[in-house]
Amino acid sequence: MTFHSTSVWFLVLLIIIPFLWWRVAQQKNKTGVTYTSSIDISLLPTTFRSATTWLPNCIRFLAIALLIVCIARPQKRFEKVQQNEAGVAIELVIDRSSSMYAHDFTIDGERVDRLTAVRRVAGEFISGMGSLNGRSGDLIGLITFAGFADSNCPMTFDHEFLVGDVLDTIDIASERAEDGTAIGDALALAVERLSSLNDRVKADSGNTIESKIIILLTDGENNRGDIDPQTAADIAAAMDITVYTIGAGTNGFAPYPITDIFGRTAMRNQPVTIDEETLEAIANTTGGKYFRATDTASLEKIYAEIDEMERTEITKRTYVNHVDMAVQSVQFAGFSLPPLLLIVFVLFLIDTFLRSTFYRIQD
Numbered sequence: 012m013t014f015h016s017t018s019v020w021f022l023v024l025l026i027i028i029p030f031l032w033w034r035v036a037q038q039k040n041k042t043g044v045t046y047t048s049s050i051d052i053s054l055l056p057t058t059f060r061s062a063t064t065w066l067p068n069c070i071r072f073l074a075i076a077l078l079i080v081c082i083a084r085p086q087k088r089f090e091k092v093q094q095n096e097a098g099v100a101i102e103l104v105i106d107r108s109s110s111m112y113a114h115d116f117t118i119d120g121e122r123v124d125r126l127t128a129v130r131r132v133a134g135e136f137i138s139g140m141g142s143l144n145g146r147s148g149d150l151i152g153l154i155t156f157a158g159f160a161d162s163n164c165p166m167t168f169d170h171e172f173l174v175g176d177v178l179d180t181i182d183i184a185s186e187r188a189e190d191g192t193a194i195g196d197a198l199a200l201a202v203e204r205l206s207s208l209n210d211r212v213k214a215d216s217g218n219t220i221e222s223k224i225i226i227l228l229t230d231g232e233n234n235r236g237d238i239d240p241q242t243a244a245d246i247a248a249a250m251d252i253t254v255y256t257i258g259a260g261t262n263g264f265a266p267y268p269i270t271d272i273f274g275r276t277a278m279r280n281q282p283v284t285i286d287e288e289t290l291e292a293i294a295n296t297t298g299g300k301y302f303r304a305t306d307t308a309s310l311e312k313i314y315a316e317i318d319e320m321e322r323t324e325i326t327k328r329t330y331v332n333h334v335d336m337a338v339q340s341v342q343f344a345g346f347s348l349p350p351l352l353l354i355v356f357v358l359f360l361i362d363t364f365l366r367s368t369f370y371r372i373q374d
Contacts, residue, residue, distance in 0.1 A: 013333075015084035024079045028072055028353060035068055038329045060369065067289035067365045074358035081337035081351045088333055099321050100150045100166060100208050100220050102201040103178075105129055106259070108157040109190050110283060111183050113230070113265035116307045124268075125230055125260050126183050126305050132175045133228075136314040143311075143318055146170070150220070152204055153177055157184035158191030158235040160200045193236030194229055195285075198243035198254065198293070201225045206250050223250075224321055226314075227293070228257040228304075233287030240289050244296040254292040254297040255317050 014022070107126060108213040116128035139145020151173060152166040157311065164177040184190045205223045233240050247254050262285050266278040287301070300320075304310035337351045 013088055013167035015086060018082065019085040021079060021083040022323055024082075025076060028076050031075075032068070032072055064370065066108055066372050067362050069356050070362045074355050075353045077351055077358070081355060085336040085351065086333040087336055099146070100223045101321070102152045102154060102166070102205055102223075103133060104154045104197050104201050104223045104225055104227040104233065105133065105181070106157070106192060106194075107155045107181055107183050108229075108231060109191050110192075110231050110260075113245065113260055113267055113281075114311070115261045115265045115305075116276060118307060122266075124183070126181070128310060129228060129259065130178055131311050132307065133315055134178055135171050135311075136318060137174050138226065141311070142315045146318075150208065152201075153181075154197055154201050154204070155181050156193050156197035158193055160190050160197035160236070162200060162204065166204060177322070181361070189343050191235030192229060192231040192233055194227070194233040194289070195238035195240040195243045198225065198227060199238045199246065200241060202243060202247045202250055202252055203228075205252055214244075222321060223252045224317075225252060225254045225297075226257065226317060227254055227290075228259055229290070230258070230260040230283065230285060232284055233289060240293055243297070244293040244313065248297045249316065252297060253299045253321075254293050255299045255302065256294045257302045257304055257310070257313055258285040258287050258290050259310065260285065261305055263285075270289055354374060 041287050074294060105126075111126040111129075112124050112125050114122045116125055118125055118128060118131055135141060135143045137146055138152055139147070147170070150166045150168060151170065152162070153164040153173060155161055155163050163181060164173050167173055201265040205225070208220055208223065221274070260283060262283065265283045267281045268276050270276055287303070291301040293299075302313040302316070303312050340347055340349050
């Protein structure tokens with residue numbers, strides 16, 4: 012509870028209440044009683060009326076005190092915070108072709124294949140860990156590709172499901188028929204998923220999509236699919252979708268696990284090629300940026316930089332309403348309190364009634 016700033020000074024009047032009580036207590040109640048003989052009044056029996064003669068004064072002073080409080084205008088403050096999020100819609104597009112088997116990344120000092128490292132860093136990008144803050148207010152989907160593009164997870168706010176049940180379970184293409192690198196098809200599918208989001212997001216959450224981005228990660232060059240990567244990039248630019256491209260892995264030679272004739276696993280360097288020219292062209296066409304990740308640390312820095320460039324804008328508006336407790340009833344601690352002026356009026360009525368009846372003094 013608060014008080015109106017220009018009226019709160021009336022509370023100073025409360026200090027006169029103890030003084031008035033003291034003055035009344037000094038006055039002796041004068042009653043006329045006729046006795047036929049002298050008697051010690053202290054020996055007379057105590058009645059309920061005589062024992063509670065202080066009650067009308069107590070009620071009156073309580074009413075006066077509450078009246079002073081009403082003049083000071085007590086108020087109950089109610090705040091309502093409305094939060095609007097202008098979120099970012101992010102489509103993660105991740106290469107899972109056989110070249111992602113290359114073991115040129117490390118996690119906790121141990122060599123791992125490229126896809127394992129990407130799953131780890133992308134998961135931290137979504138959920139937040141270390142230098143990554145997480146994307147709690149964003150709509151995120153996942154597309155993977157090898158020879159064909161697959162929509163693994165539709166755009167969702169359920170990031171726990173996306174990371175734990177989808178992202179962490181994607182595997183490298185093992186069948187020759189599905190292997191390859193269809194960059195153009197994957198990018199076109201991502202553009203299609205992002206192109207009709209605004210109406211659905213507005214209907215589902217009331218928020219808006221501030222920007223739409225694609226984070227495309229690959230370690231090779233386009234050699235499968237029906238759509239040229241540059242054509243897909245032109246479509247993305249027309250749809251106002253920004254594409255950030257990441258070339259993952261070393262260029263030239265990379266260690267791959269092989270099994271020898273005795274069933275033992277060994278590492279052998281094999282030639283690898285990343286089409287950086289195409290990835291740069293895609294990024295430039297859509298207003299994005301091309302990044303090069305040669306190890307886990309650089310991959311983490313790339314996702315951190317994208318995280319900083321594309322942030323959700325959160326707008327908070329606070330609405331404050333003051334209810335004047337002197338004239339309006341309010342909810343307090345689960346109870347509905349009547350207006351204080353009504354309580355004052357009732358107390359004065361009770362005081363007048365008692366003084367006119369049970370506690371009336373005869374002349």
